[in-house]
Amino acid sequence: MIEFENVGFSYGKAAILEDANLAIAPGSFHFLVGPSGAGKTTFLRLCYLDLVPTSGHLRFFGRRISARDRNAIADLRRAVGVVHQDCRFIDHLPLIENIALPLRVSGVEMRERADDLAALLEWVDLTDRIDALPSELSGGERQRAAVARAVILSPEMILADEPTGNIDWDMSMRLLTLLVELNRMGKTVLIATHDLNLIRAAKARVQARVLRLSDGRILPAGADL
Amino acid sequence: MSAPASGRRRRSRFGAADRIVPPGAQSARSVGVMAAILAFFAAVALALALAAGRLAENWAGELAETATLQIFTDEPDVEDQARAALNVLRTTPGVRSVRMIEVEEQRALLEPWLGPEAALDGLPLPLLIDVGLDSAAFDRESLELRLAAEAPAAVFDDHGAWRGPLVLTAERLRVFALASLGLLALCFAAALSLAAHAAIAASGQVIQTLRLVGARDGFVASAFTRRFALQAGIGAAVGTALGLVLLALLPQASEPGFFLVGIGLAGWHWILPLAIPVASAGIAWAATARAVRRNLLKWS
Numbered sequence: 001m002i003e004f005e006n007v008g009f010s011y012g013k014a015a016i017l018e019d020a021n022l023a024i025a026p027g028s029f030h031f032l033v034g035p036s037g038a039g040k041t042t043f044l045r046l047c048y049l050d051l052v053p054t055s056g057h058l059r060f061f062g063r064r065i066s067a068r069d070r071n072a073i074a075d076l077r078r079a080v081g082v083v084h085q086d087c088r089f090i091d092h093l094p095l096i097e098n099i100a101l102p103l104r105v106s107g108v109e110m111r112e113r114a115d116d117l118a119a120l121l122e123w124v125d126l127t128d129r130i131d132a133l134p135s136e137l138s139g140g141e142r143q144r145a146a147v148a149r150a151v152i153l154s155p156e157m158i159l160a161d162e163p164t165g166n167i168d169w170d171m172s173m174r175l176l177t178l179l180v181e182l183n184r185m186g187k188t189v190l191i192a193t194h195d196l197n198l199i200r201a202a203k204a205r206v207q208a209r210v211l212r213l214s215d216g217r218i219l220p221a222g223a224d225l
Numbered sequence: 226m227s228a229p230a231s232g233r234r235r236r237s238r239f240g241a242a243d244r245i246v247p248p249g250a251q252s253a254r255s256v257g258v259m260a261a262i263l264a265f266f267a268a269v270a271l272a273l274a275l276a277a278g279r280l281a282e283n284w285a286g287e288l289a290e291t292a293t294l295q296i297f298t299d300e301p302d303v304e305d306q307a308r309a310a311l312n313v314l315r316t317t318p319g320v321r322s323v324r325m326i327e328v329e330e331q332r333a334l335l336e337p338w339l340g341p342e343a344a345l346d347g348l349p350l351p352l353l354i355d356v357g358l359d360s361a362a363f364d365r366e367s368l369e370l371r372l373a374a375e376a377p378a379a380v381f382d383d384h385g386a387w388r389g390p391l392v393l394t395a396e397r398l399r400v401f402a403l404a405s406l407g408l409l410a411l412c413f414a415a416a417l418s419l420a421a422h423a424a425i426a427a428s429g430q431v432i433q434t435l436r437l438v439g440a441r442d443g444f445v446a447s448a449f450t451r452r453f454a455l456q457a458g459i460g461a462a463v464g465t466a467l468g469l470v471l472l473a474l475l476p477q478a479s480e481p482g483f484f485l486v487g488i489g490l491a492g493w494h495w496i497l498p499l500a501i502p503v504a505s506a507g508i509a510w511a512a513t514a515r516a517v518r519r520n521l522l523k524w525s
Binding site for chain 2: 048050070071074075076082084088089090091092101102105149153
């Protein structure tokens with residue numbers, strides 16, 4: 001799915017990632033842990049080419065994508081759904097239009113996918129909130145809406161950056177349930193988090209691999225996880 | 226499975242192509258106002274260019290097809306001179322028509338200049354002959370030589386002395402008006418580029434989100450270009466309409482006394498200003514697309 005070949009990334013002289021070699025297999029479930037500032041978000045941004053490696057290569061679905069090929073990068077992002085901690089909604093659009101945004105940028109009319117959209121809204125339990133603006137949603141509703149937006153194009157892979165950072169434990173479990181369900185549908189899931197309880201709860205439901213990012217290296221996590 | 230609630234409302238909202246651009250983008254609204262003002266001036270400049278061209282053509286063409294022969298009446302043999310001159314004119318190649326201008330008609334021509342109360346009876350009016358010419362076949366030098374021999378008191382005037390500077394002035398005026406149109410278009414493009422930069426800078430979060438969900442540069446650019454082109458087109462249509470109203474109020478060339486100076490639009494020329502809103506929208510589209518793409522590349 002995504003292969004890191006000696007990938008390095010640095011912000012100026014500050015190395016975030018060094019010689020990373022990693023393959024994220026289709027249908028797998030990964031957690032990425034590490035202390036704050038270790039580079040978890042940077043790692044995820046590399047996974048959807050929001051950042052370009054300063055050394056090494058990345059392969060997406062078996063092929064390299066040039067940073068100059070902007071259309072290919074856009075197409076890659078349609079195949080990789082991303083859930084951010086801050087959700088990144090368009091503030092003046094109602095929830096339904098925010099969730100349907102990937103359809104719109106892909107040239108798909110929302111009415112063509114009305115049934116899928118209805119099912120998706122029901123799945124994330126937001127059917128009654130479609131006309132709400134993002135600012136009118138609770139933290140949990142925002143995160144569920146972000147998941148809905150991330151999966152509406154049925155991507156191969158879901159990336160989530162601290163998805164439970166702003167929500168309580170019950171809502172975190174609800175969100176985890178959604179992500180586990182997606183994994184059972186065959187989607188690859190990669191979650192960056194520092195919430196160890198979330199990881200333990202997930203491992204009780206799904207076979208998850210935990211990676212630790214520390215000092216620019218990606219290593220398998222210890223036995224405690 | 227049932228469709229989501231409020232589906233009808235949602236679809237109508239979603240149908241607005243430029244909704245992605247934040248509605249509060251002040252720069253998009255100011256584009257409409259700016260387009261209206263510039264379109265007004267463009268309509269006036271276009272009318273000026275067309276009128277100047279029309280005048281230049283009239284002065285160089287239609288008026289060049291006419292001339293006047295004058296025979297001053299203090300000559301003792303004015304009747305003989307007139308007959309001889311008419312004979313010469315009628316046998317000159319390139320002379321299409323010859324007509325004596327009656328004294329009453331001469332007085333009518335002078336009245337606008339001297340006033341109705343002027344004592345025209347005391348004026349020594351010349352005997353005037355209106356000559357219609359086919360300039361392609363006419364040889365002025367040959368006619369003057371024949372007149373000098375057979376009617377020496379006759380003075381041939383093809384209006385060249387005053388027509389030349391007028392034609393030159395009209396042609397320069399047309400160049401000036403066309404240059405003004407070009408400068409207005411440049412000014413509009415530059416202002417739109419600035420407005421687009423401002424709108425993009427204010428919409429950074431929206432653009433980042435669009436790119437995050439897989440929007441290509443073309444999609445992002447088109448969201449902005451649609452909004453700006455629409456605003457520019459509507460604004461320019463209003464400005465053009467105002468300009469056309471003003472032009473309609475100007476004296477027309479067809480009105481008595483304004484055949485030389487009518488600077489309004491005439492005939493099918495009234496259709497041409499309709500291109501101003503279309504051109505404005507086109508300029509807005511191109512300038513905005515360029516500005517958006519440059520910004521997107523800069524952000525990469």
